[in-house]
Amino acid sequence: MTANLLLQCPDQKGVIAAVSQLLYGFGCNIVCSDQFSDQSTSMFFQRITFDFSDIVIGPGNTAILERAIAELATRYGMKWQISYKDKIKRLAILVSKQDHCLYDLLIRHRSGELRCEIPLIISNHPDLKHIADTFGVPFHHLPLSKDPGSKEQQEAALESLLARERVDVMILARYMQIFSTAFCERNWQHTINIHHSFLPAFEGARPYHRAHERGVKIIGATAHFATAELDAGPIIDQAVTRITHRDSVEDMIRKGRDLERLVLARAVRWHLDDRVMVYNNKTVVFED
Amino acid sequence: MTANLLLQCPDQKGVIAAVSQLLYGFGCNIVCSDQFSDQSTSMFFQRITFDFSDIVIGPGNTAILERAIAELATRYGMKWQISYKDKIKRLAILVSKQDHCLYDLLIRHRSGELRCEIPLIISNHPDLKHIADTFGVPFHHLPLSKDPGSKEQQEAALESLLARERVDVMILARYMQIFSTAFCERNWQHTINIHHSFLPAFEGARPYHRAHERGVKIIGATAHFATAELDAGPIIDQAVTRITHRDSVEDMIRKGRDLERLVLARAVRWHLDDRVMVYNNKTVVFED
């Protein structure tokens, strides 16, 4: 039985020793540890995977362990977070009409690449219900209209659905709507969006059209946390591919789909595996 | 003996046949031909390399051939341009204090990768004269001051130097100055700049610092024609490399140097080989 412990605190002497000593003292074995000291901000980040099968205070008694970590955290000014591997995360996928990222996530989930449950798919359009049906995932249609108040109502319905289904992570798999600022501020830390450009180039709408117009030789895709400022949240991963003058906007859209799939899946996988930490609107990603 | 013929005109039936028939009629052999029809603008672009060793109108008599091409061009509304392989292009390299692109171009030239002469290196600083000396290339120091009129005087001196040395192509190999609008308008078509970001992200100054601040996971470099609008000229080539949270600004600068070298060298090589055509502030690049 393993757990992932994420830490961040001001860089200081003895942190690594203190944490590893604490875990060792409890009879836990560090399976894997990554750390990073950011010179520019003097911050320290660490991800530790440890095995607590032989925890000395009795099997599964992690509450006391957590209390000890909390005390250590106070001493060092740490933010910390722990995830137990046997507590599977629950993931909601939001889509509009495009299906490629949805298919991709469902297939990877089925193949065992993504360690999570997918209890629901949500869309503002009914078009992709057949895919949800094929994979046996409940589909919720939360439509949006131009009416004043429609967005607020839809977001409220969405949040109550997420609460009811105990959703841990929300994936915007080409969900073509912009959330309200208040919604983003409540949810961005567990909400991953895929944007179809190598941000910060071509923020906002129709990035492939603008890339075509500018005549770039490389297009990209970016997975990021969906903060209130559009396409400006912490970047988790990016990928690019070469294009030439021969590529029309349609070709870019086609080639871009492969990038979007890859990048989104990688970001989701890392997030599910507690590999992504945020600080100063940037991410520390301990890749696998 | 070969020549490169570049054509662009509105797309229309029979162009390819007409041109190939004309060359065949003169006894020229098409060695290589690339064409591209842009659906979005209905424009046609072609690059033909042909061997005129057996030209029927007598060896080297290309004037008559050019007259025939000009007539055809009028008929089809073509812009065209011809380069003879035995007329080696002359290249000027402009630098400031950073040496990596300068070294790279000189070494590639020496190894035979770049088909050109390099009759001069020009700088606003004296620092890199020793490299010019090592490679036996005359070095011209054209300093700039804060005085009013200094930029105009320097640009005038520069242009007279380029004229005197019959320079065909000017390479801004990390030349850290911005030319006047008038200078750019006269010279951009034969002036290639290397910018240290994947444009249009991070136009202008200190792109690596801004990339670090934004937390991107990929950095890039862009070679483009230096038009009057800063970093907005037609893009010839781009390249990128992955970075992580571990990369400081200094690491980006180091990794970026390799990108800048590669991309600039490729753009220069293609331009010298008549592989780059410009239309609508974009390029058609017939890569080798």
Place this chain on the structure above:
Amino acid sequence: MTANLLLQCPDQKGVIAAVSQLLYGFGCNIVCSDQFSDQSTSMFFQRITFDFSDIVIGPGNTAILERAIAELATRYGMKWQISYKDKIKRLAILVSKQDHCLYDLLIRHRSGELRCEIPLIISNHPDLKHIADTFGVPFHHLPLSKDPGSKEQQEAALESLLARERVDVMILARYMQIFSTAFCERNWQHTINIHHSFLPAFEGARPYHRAHERGVKIIGATAHFATAELDAGPIIDQAVTRITHRDSVEDMIRKGRDLERLVLARAVRWHLDDRVMVYNNKTVVFED
């Protein structure tokens, strides 16, 4: 209405002019043309897409056009082949137990990326029938046993199925069987296999295990025509990705799936679009 014409012949003067003149004479418009002269073998390759909507000899009367091409071909020693865009190719997918390439091809087909019909999926195992059902494609189970004669019988059944369904292209989408030499010799020109290594490294079985053992820092995938010599047929496309010491064989298998999907889809797309020519056990690929 367009057609793709593929040509190969010994390189010689006037070929391009002759072909483009012939098409122009028939009232056909060349939409796109790519050619390549191989210096090392003195061979010439060309792919022409032409519009024959206004063919002078009456709409759809391509028989006379083909006769003219055949005559030209005799004169220049050409091999040639023509495909009409309205004659959609028919594709059979062969699989064993792994589903990622199958899913990928079916989803790309549904999204319109692959211009073909998929009238059947064939497997030596029944495992993936549910996917065929989901996408509404008939599934044929052709089992194999250790009995002497089983392979010959299965191959005979397979070939009669391909004939009955008028299959133009056969895709081995992780089909884990080796065909007999006779079968390969009859079928290789329309049979594309995906191998999970960057050939010629790790030909044969268990390439990821061997890559792990050798400690390579890059893994790859290769799409190639399935000739009789195992994994030695003409390579259509390859792709690679970086790995590190952290990647176990299972990680390689997971990362490799993305490569296999991408490379196989690209090869299939190019082949369907008549962009791949074979000569001397190598391919000329006119990429889109």
Place this chain on the structure above:
Amino acid sequence: MTANLLLQCPDQKGVIAAVSQLLYGFGCNIVCSDQFSDQSTSMFFQRITFDFSDIVIGPGNTAILERAIAELATRYGMKWQISYKDKIKRLAILVSKQDHCLYDLLIRHRSGELRCEIPLIISNHPDLKHIADTFGVPFHHLPLSKDPGSKEQQEAALESLLARERVDVMILARYMQIFSTAFCERNWQHTINIHHSFLPAFEGARPYHRAHERGVKIIGATAHFATAELDAGPIIDQAVTRITHRDSVEDMIRKGRDLERLVLARAVRWHLDDRVMVYNNKTVVFED
């Protein structure tokens, strides 16, 4: 003042805690730590950079620290190695007639990318002496002949030169000779070679010619330790680039030069920075 400590031992509980506790106890601050547990061999690898400016046993008194590490190492069955940052490594470059890797290493060294001294360049040919002169590095010509005993004599001269100049690392920068088995066995751990293919494809001579003949779509370069078995030593890094049917052997050689430069420089940089550990003919590389 910092040092790099490299460890490898059978994976076991408490190692990380023990080492970090030991360093902490001596008043050393861990600046950076990377570790890796190889599941397939149950081996543990760690690289620790620590600051010993405030070492409690008196400034610079690292002998006692080393004795403590040695004791710990015995307890855990560790192999270990320590490098102090103020002890600059000394590097010898071996070349034959090709200059691109030599130029590249010298320019990177001058720009501060490679933390080392380069006290000598050695060659079996006199051709590149002018480059050594330009950069002010002593050049030694150690010729080879077909005479029996010539190789042994040359290797003996080489080793005495390396000893006299206190060389820590030897770089084969396109040195086109094969060392004797005995020489390799004595020197491979500090000898890095660049091979111009993505090993294990195209081991041995003329890899670009063989890549051209096979019709691969990707070429590569590999930096590895030069063990006695030709091109089979532990791989440190690899890089690749796409090619097409248009690329002749000469084009491959040109494009390959860029790969060779990049990969060799990266491997040398990592080795100088104590980032490369060897186990089972494979490397663990803690990349920067």
